[in-house]
Amino acid sequence: MSDVQYLSDREVEEFLDDVDKNKDGNIEYSEIEHKLDEVHKEIAPEAKPHHLHHESLGDEARHAFLRSMIGSNENRIPRHEFVTVVRGWRIPSLEQDKKEEQNEKNYLKSLSRWRRARSYFAVHGPEIMFLALVVSMHLAFSIWQMVKYLTQMEVRYAFGWGVVLAKTCAGALYPAFFFLILSMSRYFSTYLRRNYYISRFINWDLSQSFHIKMSIVALTLATLHAIGHLTGTFLYGSRPAQQDDVAALLGPHAVPRPYKDYVSSLPGWSGLTAYILFLILALLSIPQVRRWSYEAFQLGHLLMFPIIGLLMAHGTAALLQWPMFGYWLAFPTLFILIERIVRIAVGFHRISAELEILDGETVRITATMPKERVWRYEAGQYVFLQVPEISYFQWHPFTISVCIGREMQLHIKTDGNWTGRLGKLAGDTGVRHIKVGINGPFGAPAQRFYSFNQSIVVGAGIGVTPFSGILADLQERDNRRHEGKTSLAPGSLLQHKEVEKSETGDIEETSPSNWHPEGNRRVDFHWMVRDRNYLLWFSDLLNK
Numbered sequence: 001m002s003d004v005q006y007l008s009d010r011e012v013e014e015f016l017d018d019v020d021k022n023k024d025g026n027i028e029y030s031e032i033e034h035k036l037d038e039v040h041k042e043i044a045p046e047a048k049p050h051h052l053h054h055e056s057l058g059d060e061a062r063h064a065f066l067r068s069m070i071g072s073n074e075n076r077i078p079r080h081e082f083v084t085v086v087r088g089w090r091i092p093s094l095e096q097d098k099k100e101e102q103n104e105k106n107y108l109k110s111l112s113r114w115r116r117a118r119s120y121f122a123v124h125g126p127e128i129m130f131l132a133l134v135v136s137m138h139l140a141f142s143i144w145q146m147v148k149y150l151t152q153m154e155v156r157y158a159f160g161w162g163v164v165l166a167k168t169c170a171g172a173l174y175p176a177f178f179f180l181i182l183s184m185s186r187y188f189s190t191y192l193r194r195n196y197y198i199s200r201f202i203n204w205d206l207s208q209s210f211h212i213k214m215s216i217v218a219l220t221l222a223t224l225h226a227i228g229h230l231t232g233t234f235l236y237g238s239r240p241a242q243q244d245d246v247a248a249l250l251g252p253h254a255v256p257r258p259y260k261d262y263v264s265s266l267p268g269w270s271g272l273t274a275y276i277l278f279l280i281l282a283l284l285s286i287p288q289v290r291r292w293s294y295e296a297f298q299l300g301h302l303l304m305f306p307i308i309g310l311l312m313a314h315g316t317a318a319l320l321q322w323p324m325f326g327y328w329l330a331f332p333t334l335f336i337l338i339e340r341i342v343r344i345a346v347g348f349h350r351i352s353a354e355l356e357i358l359d360g361e362t363v364r365i366t367a368t369m370p371k372e373r374v375w376r377y378e379a380g381q382y383v384f385l386q387v388p389e390i391s392y393f394q395w396h397p398f399t400i401s402v403c404i405g406r407e408m409q410l411h412i413k414t415d416g417n418w419t420g421r422l423g424k425l426a427g428d429t430g431v432r433h434i435k436v437g438i439n440g441p442f443g444a445p446a447q448r449f450y451s452f453n454q455s456i457v458v459g460a461g462i463g464v465t466p467f468s469g470i471l472a473d474l475q476e477r478d479n480r481r482h483e484g485k486t487s488l489a490p491g492s493l494l495q496h497k498e499v500e501k502s503e504t505g506d507i508e509e510t511s512p513s514n515w516h517p518e519g520n521r522r523v524d525f526h527w528m529v530r531d532r533n534y535l536l537w538f539s540d541l542l543n544k
Contacts, residue, residue: 005096012086016079027082029075032066048361048415056360126200137175138217145171148321155320158245162232163320169225174328176218177311181304181332183211187339190381190443204443219282226275234262250319266317274310277303294418295393308333346373347386347395347439355422357430358411363423365410367436375441377403380470383440385410390421395439413461454522461529471525 007015019035020027040053047054052062067073070085077085108116121128146168149155155163182188193204237246238259247255262268283289284300308329315323353367365385369377377383377400384395396418402409414423426432457470 005093007086007091007093008095011093011095012083015086016082020079025079027077027079029066029070032070033062036062036066127203130202134175134179138172141174142168142172154245154249158237158242158249159233160236160242162228162234162236164228166225166228166233167320169221169228170325173218173221173225174325176214176221177325178328178332180211180214180218181308181329181336183207183214184304185332185335185339186442187342188335190441193443215282215285219278222275222278226271229268229271230263234259234268238262267314267319270310270314274307274314277307277310281307291417295391298393298395304336343384343439347384347437349437350388350435351438353434353436355426355432355434357423357426361414361423363412363414363419363426365412365436367408367410367438369406369408369438371406377406377408377441381441381443383408383410383438383442386437386439387422387425388435388437389425390418394418395437397442400441454524456524456526458526459528470523 016027019031021031021034022028037053040047040051044051044053051057052065069089070077070082071088072085111119146164149164149167189204189207192198192202236242238257238261240256243255243257246257263272281300281303284296290297312326312329315325317323349370351367351370353365356364356366358364380400382397382399385398386392386395398410398412400408401411412419412422414420425434
């Protein structure tokens with residue numbers, strides 16, 4: 001990267017023109033204060049406790065900040081003197097950033113299309129292949145069903161255009177519900193995330209987004225399927241002129257069959273009920289409802305079990321073809337049922353924990369996991385947390401920030417409704433023992449940290465929690481290797497040194513001077529914070 005260039009003369013003059021409203025050649029304190037208020041309203045309309053315009057700080061903090069920036073207690077500063085003050089702030093020039101950005105764009109344009117395509121595919125190729133597999137499965141089964149019913153004239157004579165539309169959408173619904181349900185299994189994704197090649201093929205970090213998109217696709221296909229039957233198949237098949245064709249297809253016992261008999265049949269009422277429940281589930285999942293009532297969102301998802309049961313029964317009558325939907329649903333549903341049973345049994349087993357307020361917007365929960373939990377809690381994973389004193393039905397995901405042995409810590413930012421109530425539980429003392437429910441652990445982006453020899457870790461604010469667990473884990477491994485300790489005792493791992501992985505899998509220490517690309521692990525850790533007090537969150541770890 002080139003040397004940093006600070007604000008140019010033109011940028012400084014533009015800033016002063018913007019501040020000097022009355023154009024009198026002087027910069028008044030009130031003008032600077034007004035400009036600061038405008039910036040606050042633009043970048044932080046809802047003030048947080050660390051913001052200067054938060055009501056808890058009053059005007060003193062803002063005045064102290066401004067006076068420290070302008071370096072004077074005068075209420076009016078000549079413009080030519082304020083130029084020197086602005087240059088003393090040493091603010092990087094935006095023109096330099098724009099120039100470097102333009103240079104990068106020009107370099108990319110200079111590359112051939114083949115080179116750019118190869119570079120893009122090297123990064124996104126596996127994900128594109130996975131999405132291509134999903135799309136191709138939808139197209140394959142929908143086209144198969146469409147061709148099948150377009151070429152079966154006896155079916156079209158009996159039920160008209162509606163059966164073609166309904167069955168075409170039904171073919172696409174088979175893989176849609178398969179991926180929709182399977183994407184709900186957190187244990188399944190956690191297990192497969194460990195495999196490097198599968199993780200290259202499937203981006204597990206986007207599983208929630210994939211689940212939402214598959215829900216939209218499934219709901220759209222289900223709507224078209226219902227339209228095809230309700231306004232096409234049932235209406236056409238109940239006409240008197242089609243009764244002979246229906247009898248030839250389904251048998252003499254199937255006629256006469258009015259419209260209401262189609263709706264009240266097993267395929268009719270089961271499909272219609274499943275569709276209505278699916279609509280309710282979708283409405284309860286929209287962001288507005290989720291923010292209004294998280295319990296409604298979670299309880300609404302329990303509708304998936306009767307929906308799956310109704311869909312399995314939907315095609316068992318085998319009126320037009322062999323029922324296949326149940327077989328598509330069986331495999332992912334089995335995973336979900338086992339997972340939910342385990343999560344209910346484990347999650348509602350209360351664990352004693354300590355709740356501690358670290359600052360105005362951060363709390364820490366420390367809990368010791370019972371020995372009955374046989375699976376390991378590792379750095380970079382996350383758990384679902386429930387606090388009965390707040391709600392029995394709300395489970396919220398939080399990253400394991402530190403985990404040494406069976407002792408686990410969660411650092412939580414109290415900027416939401418539920419987390420705000422959690423912060424108030426500590427009371428005036430700031431420390432309280434509470435009971436919690438913990439589900440997990442589940443896979444997270446940082447879970448495969450040890451698969452790479454060199455990692456660049458970048459975190460902002462509370463976003464550092466996945467990586468603090470990694471550093472703590474590295475510290476613990478170093479302690480065990482060199483000191484035989486199992487806690488965060490003083491060590492040398494984080495004092496600007498790298499770690500080396502031996503053939504036995506242990507972590508060995510090495511200095512930067514003898515670092516080699518192969519067989520070593522290097523971590524570059526970058527943490528951006530608004531306030532130096534944030535460093536106290538992990539002071540025990542960072543001081544090692």
